[in-house]
């Protein structure tokens with residue numbers, strides 16, 4: 001089956017169960033799994049396991065379902081749990097959900113994640129607006145026959161994270177009095193955390209935060225013509241920046257701790273992005 005055939009199959013499977021056309025797609029990172037349960041007027045939910053051919057997330061702390069609902073009247077589709085490359089999926093499967101949400105009708109993709117802070121000015125619990133990314137350490141999700149139905153063979157990546165959406169996010173953080181760092185997100189495959197030497201290398205490459213998701217999703221979404229934005233929760237300082245060894249539990253704990261503020265920020269952003277959509281400003 002081709003990438004597009006698989007995508008279409010998933011789309012038909014969703015369509016046969018739920019009739020919903022989202023405007024905005026939101027991917028929830030670590031700590032945010034229950035966001036949709038509290039902040040969204042839920043219309044329906046759909047477990048990934050109910051979608052034929054859809055990759056299933058295996059990571060602890062990541063649920064696996066779509067939530068369809070409304071935030072201030074605007075239809076949104078929310079992913080509670082994403083799949084990661086380190087789980088063993090081919091990269092085309094890793095980006096299938098982003099493409100699927102584009103196919104459902106979403107014009108905006110809002111990506112969130114937990115990451116390790118590399119920038120020395122960051123502290124654990126900070127939020128970082130993703131201004132750009134470095135994806136060269138993971139396979140490009142567009143490798144293989146181009147899916148012409150989605151986009152062009154050699155897509156431009158000069159503004160992966162949409163400037164207008166970035167401004168909306170900055171204004172939203174300002175309105176709430178939430179400090180928002182800015183920087184470049186770098187994706188690695190994981191699942192091992194980095195070594196101190198690797199973090200030093202990544203810093204010289206211009207990375208402000210490091211994680212195991214997001215960049216490839218942003219590439220696939222850009223390819224498909226979506227407007228993309230993203231916020232990273234700096235769950236820990238990267239390896240070598242403190243004396244503590246890193247554990248998934250610790251990262252999860254910090255992400256959970258930052259979650260209430262993160263949720264408030266996301267809600268404010270979604271409302272403001274919705275206003276922009278309604279007024280034709282995006």
Ligand code: HPA
Nearest residue numbers: 114115116210211212238
């Ligand atoms: N490294 C990579 N991925 C991460 C980290 C980290 O330190 N923290 C959260 N996700």
